[in-house]
Amino acid sequence: MREELLHYIWRYRHFNQQGLVTEDGRPLHIVFPGQPNTDQGPDFRAARLRIGEVTFVGPVELHIRSSDWLRHGHTGDAHYREVILHVVWENDTPGPPADIPILVLHDRVSKPLLGRYEHWMRQTGFVPCERQLPALTADAWRDWTRKLTLRRLQRRAVIVGSWLDQNRQDWEETTWWMMARSMGLPVNAAVFEAVARSLPLRLLKRHRLYASTLEALLLGQAGLLQAGHGLHREYEFWRSKYGLQPIRLPVSFLRMRPGHSPVTRLVQLAALQKEGKGWFGIIREATSAEVAVGALAGPKGLGIGMRRGIVINAFVPLLFAYGQKEKALAWLEELPGEQNHVIRSWAASGVVAGDAAASQGMLELKKEYCNARRCLDCAIGRALLNIAA
Template identity: 40%
Template sequence: MTEKLLQFIWGFGYFNKSSLATTKGEPLQIIFPGSLNKNQGPDFSSAKIRLGNTTFAGNVELHLKTSDWIKHGHESDANYRNVILHVVYEHDVDVNNIPVFELSPRVSVLLLNRYESFMNNASFIPCGGNIVSAKELIWKGWKERLLVERLSRKAEHVLCLFEASNCHWEETFWWMLARAFGGKINGDAFEAMARSVPVNLLSKHKTSLHQLESLLLGQTNLLNDAFEEDYPKLLQREYRFLKSKYNLQPTAVPVLLLRMRPGNFPTVRLAQLAALVHQTTHLFSRIIEAQKLGEITDAFAVAANDFWHYHYTLKEASSFKKKTIGADMADNVIINTVVPVLFAYGLYRNEEKYKDKALRWLDETSAEVNRVTKGFEFIGIKNRSAYDSQALLELRNEYCSEKRCLNCSVGNHLLREAAADYQPASGKLL
């Protein structure tokens, strides 16, 4: 038993409510258990109870043992003067005149055993195989809440970027888009590059693909070597001219190629990013105005110029392979860039339609496949779309890994099931 579990049991009423009475035998009726107080003071505020024939309104304090009231120094704390009921798991000693209600004889031993098994379970998720018993209706609402929590957290970062960009949405999206093309390994370097090449500079040169390439490759220090082929030499000359013209400073964040497939080389990704800028106009505005996800995914159906079909780097030729932005890469950008910025825009404008569109587009995007989603699928949880995979990632990382079963709708459901099959506990602390 923990105080958090005790709060959970009291707040949701997961105990036997027949013939309630205080430890002194006075009849008790719980009209309202109160609202959980996350600040200083009693555990529950604005509660309402009836003792005998008298109704009381005030606060409720919870402890594992009655004597904890003294141990925690509440006797001399003014915040606890309006406590109308002291709820304890085990009553061990009378400490004052506040009515005491003991829960241990009324709590299901099945609930306690299930919670203890969750806390001691070291497998993939605490509830293990029990999770599949949760009904689809519970999952539907819980997944949406998980997604809103995840996107709200991501939106905080987006809005920080928005403020850093002098409240320029196109600039913010450009920074995020570049980071997405850099991936986990080169995301920092690509974002630093994007910050050094503002969108108004890109727009001046968007009609010239090789000038865009020279800007992106040059600012990431990839045009500093001696080259043999004509095209890299052309990019090098263009960059030297543009660098001098605009007084550009290359980024200090190094670009890495270690442990990377050739298709993800930073040179290829920068060439594809340049092609995307070359072939699209005001991409963020298109995202805001678009109603169908296909309007955006079509925009990512671009390929780098012909030089890159025979190269992965600026120095070595390779066999022909067209360097298009693949479906997996496009999905990654939708999930980690388009959807978060769209949701953040909805929060900023206080318009639900943009947030709803962000959730809808996730549901229309292919599911991510990774260690977490495979783990859930192994125990019977379906992963149909990015809507599911993003929700499952949030569940695993923010709830399951932290053993926050009491805050999880599925965990709550499983404990409620155990509470419904009432068997009185022993009265001993676990």
């Protein structure tokens, strides 16, 4: 038994409630188990219980063992003075600590529920509940992934807001940073972002008519130019003129095809700046996701998948942060689902992303819930445990 599972069992009453009695023999009826308490003090607050003939309202504390009350130092702690019930998995004390009634749940919980959760915690596959996924309805899956997509966008909007604070609310500069980071995904995102931050837009605009200069600046800042090469000499000239400092983050070439190498991507990024467009203005004015994708078609070799990726990972979060939330969500629903190893693994488990809104939710689910084994915080995990209960 894990304490987070015990909390879940109590909160959603996944135990046999017939004939409940406290350890001292008094009948117990749960009117309301209480609200989870995220602050200091007992685990649940404002529970409503009838013990014997008396109705109590107050906090409830949960532990794996009743002796944990003493072990955690709750005796004498003012935060726990009003506790009306101590819920435990097993009672290992001769008498109730602090004279608080004890309820033991050990023999009242479904064995399939316990077995399923334990299996998930030990599972080493793609996601803990992989084998149970076929039991889900399409509606349940769609509702949860859409909520996660919103959470993902909200989280990214916070990042956009922090970047705006760093560059004096300059949306074009922030767009430049976002585009660069997106071009570096998945392994060089931080490097590309650092390159963009080291080269302000006002500097690049001075040289936008000269492709070689833009390429030299970007590649040089990333440390990807060889001494003696023409671009290297040009970079050293501008580095001296503007006092540029190359970034220190290492660029990764691990398992990359030539078309996806960081050198190719930085050259393409330079080409996007050579267009001389105000990219944030383009984002605001574009009437659809495909219009935005088409606006990125200039650089040689920048395929449709990569252009859609820039829209999904840079343009959509910017729109959302700017307040055009409906437009941002509509763009995700317009674009097809992304294709990467996580989305392909979901598909192998029987879950297919019909659009980019779904794939974004699936990426959020894998990263924030499955990898962290937060099954009890996940609507999918709870639904599958409900089936087992």
